Amino acid sequence: MIHNPVLPGFNPDPSFCRVGDDFYIATSTFEWYPGVQIHHSRDLVNWTLVTRPLNRKSQLDMRGNPDSCGIWAPCLSYADGLFWLVYTDVKRFEGNFKDAHNYIVTAPSIEGPWSDPVYVNSSGFDPSLFHDEDGRKWFLNMLWDHRTGSIGGQPKASAFAGILLQEWDAERRQLVGSVTNIYRGTPLGLVEGPHLFKRQGWYYLMTAEGGTGYGHAVTLARSRALHGPYETHSQRHVVSSKDAPDAPLQRAGHGQVVQLADGSVYLAHLCGRPLPGTRRSPRGRETAIQRCVWGEDDWLYLADGGMVPAVEVAAPTDAQPLPREAVRRSFVNCPRLPQEFQWLRTPEPDRLFTLTGGALRLTGRESVGSWFEQSLVARRQEDAGLRAETTVAAFSPDTYQQAAGLTHYYNRHKFHALLITWADGLGRVLSILSCPGDWPDNRLQFPLGEPVPLPAEGPVQLAADIDGPHLQFLADWGQGWQPVGPVLDASVISDEGGRAEHASFTGAFIGMLAFDTSGRAQTADFTRFDYLPR
Numbered sequence: 001m002i003h004n005p006v007l008p009g010f011n012p013d014p015s016f017c018r019v020g021d022d023f024y025i026a027t028s029t030f031e032w033y034p035g036v037q038i039h040h041s042r043d044l045v046n047w048t049l050v051t052r053p054l055n056r057k058s059q060l061d062m063r064g065n066p067d068s069c070g071i072w073a074p075c076l077s078y079a080d081g082l083f084w085l086v087y088t089d090v091k092r093f094e095g096n097f098k099d100a101h102n103y104i105v106t107a108p109s110i111e112g113p114w115s116d117p118v119y120v121n122s123s124g125f126d127p128s129l130f131h132d133e134d135g136r137k138w139f140l141n142m143l144w145d146h147r148t149g150s151i152g153g154q155p156k157a158s159a160f161a162g163i164l165l166q167e168w169d170a171e172r173r174q175l176v177g178s179v180t181n182i183y184r185g186t187p188l189g190l191v192e193g194p195h196l197f198k199r200q201g202w203y204y205l206m207t208a209e210g211g212t213g214y215g216h217a218v219t220l221a222r223s224r225a226l227h228g229p230y231e232t233h234s235q236r237h238v239v240s241s242k243d244a245p246d247a248p249l250q251r252a253g254h255g256q257v258v259q260l261a262d263g264s265v266y267l268a269h270l271c272g273r274p275l276p277g278t279r280r281s282p283r284g285r286e287t288a289i290q291r292c293v294w295g296e297d298d299w300l301y302l303a304d305g306g307m308v309p310a311v312e313v314a315a316p317t318d319a320q321p322l323p324r325e326a327v328r329r330s331f332v333n334c335p336r337l338p339q340e341f342q343w344l345r346t347p348e349p350d351r352l353f354t355l356t357g358g359a360l361r362l363t364g365r366e367s368v369g370s371w372f373e374q375s376l377v378a379r380r381q382e383d384a385g386l387r388a389e390t391t392v393a394a395f396s397p398d399t400y401q402q403a404a405g406l407t408h409y410y411n412r413h414k415f416h417a418l419l420i421t422w423a424d425g426l427g428r429v430l431s432i433l434s435c436p437g438d439w440p441d442n443r444l445q446f447p448l449g450e451p452v453p454l455p456a457e458g459p460v461q462l463a464a465d466i467d468g469p470h471l472q473f474l475a476d477w478g479q480g481w482q483p484v485g486p487v488l489d490a491s492v493i494s495d496e497g498g499r500a501e502h503a504s505f506t507g508a509f510i511g512m513l514a515f516d517t518s519g520r521a522q523t524a525d526f527t528r529f530d531y532l533p534r
Helices: none
Strands: 015-019 022-027 037-041 048-051 070-079 082-090 100-107 118-121 128-131 137-144 160-169 174-183 192-199 202-209 217-223 231-240 250-259 265-272 285-294 300-302 327-330 353-355 360-363 375-380 385-394 402-411 414-423 427-436 460-467 470-476 482-489 509-516 523-533
Touching: 015 070, 015 250, 015 265, 022 070, 070 128, 070 192, 082 128, 100 137, 118 137, 118 174, 128 192, 137 192, 160 192, 174 202, 192 250, 202 250, 231 250, 231 265, 231 300, 250 285, 360 375, 360 509, 375 402, 385 402, 385 509, 402 427, 402 460, 414 460, 414 470, 414 482, 427 482, 509 523
Parallel strands: 217 250
Antiparallel strands: 015 022, 022 037, 037 048, 070 082, 082 100, 100 118, 128 137, 137 160, 160 174, 192 202, 202 217, 217 231, 250 265, 265 285, 285 300, 327 523, 353 360, 360 523, 375 509, 385 460, 385 523, 402 414, 402 509, 414 427, 460 470, 470 482
């Protein structure tokens, strides 16, 4: 069986690609660097992260990108002996404009080398590339209309003005011919995420609608002609949880299908798992897979009927899901950063961290939540219950402007951090900084009250114990593990925390943090990081 989600933790906007017996899913990474996650599988059950292709300055520089901007909705395809990856780099979030720039990169294999990007257009986000049977290529993206008083609200059409189609000339590396708006969506509104495929003389257009929150859906339309007109599916949507508030997989939408060699069809889509009794999803938007069937009317349906996605789905093989296990990482004699970790925005990570042979050394740069240089190395939260531990082997602050430690982080206005810092009259201490999503103030809170004195030097172990909506920090500086501060609200470190579901699009991370707002670049050495799912 396929056990959903197949990609737990922040892995939204899946693009599903099959090449022979190999399956790939590319997902959005937003402001996290390197850009785009690509997972691989041979059985649709177990998936392995194989590459993040946008990994150098010539391909991607997101310094200054606001929270939840950056890489939106990649599309991965294979044609002419090449992998093609299409993606958006969004430079603005607030207000009527988006400044969404679309690019194409290619590679002879999934591991690369991936080319420098070719600029395509900026008319809207969520691009994709369709390779037609005659060899011609067609570029799609949603059309963004800034001339509205409603962004994602009422009226439902708002700024989401339809799906554009234009030919892509691969030789000249540019768009050619006229632009056609081929589909304006259904009354659910907010049409985006287009993927085009062809079957038995029909062009099928799969889109996302309803916004990427609890009203999300996968919509399907078709036409005998590439440029339309497109008629909408007889039941409008193929997948949605919008009318099933108790379904375990919520926020289902934004999908793409693949057909297997035996003709069976599977659909990858995003979903969310809110904590029980809440409408908050710390793990963000994740990726699930559903089995589909073609009806006699040549429309696609979920194999089990209805539109609500299933947690357990029949797989094409008898492969079993691998159990979730503890991940323990030592940074001693570690030649490269373990693959599950990422950082924020910059293509110059050496300014943020280095592996010294004895530790992961973070160099304090700008403040927590900076859009430019923030020294934060973290991994996705994939489980509702977990314990994360790290050891700060060496850190000697001499001002409260220097701090290093462990953080449960979403963005600049949603995080909790247990930090080693400095206090007048006490020297080295533990403190907690918290920003619980109070919009629009986003002011820091200091839930610990008085700082906890530490020895002047020596290692300090830090831990975060997360149990659903509850977070308890702990520390050990030679006297055994002790709770530090009150139980904090872990649920706010979620898509829906703060400004609610349509204002944040990533997911919770847990990791190591350092800052030095004095500008003296104080360093902190971390020797290990353990992620222990409960």
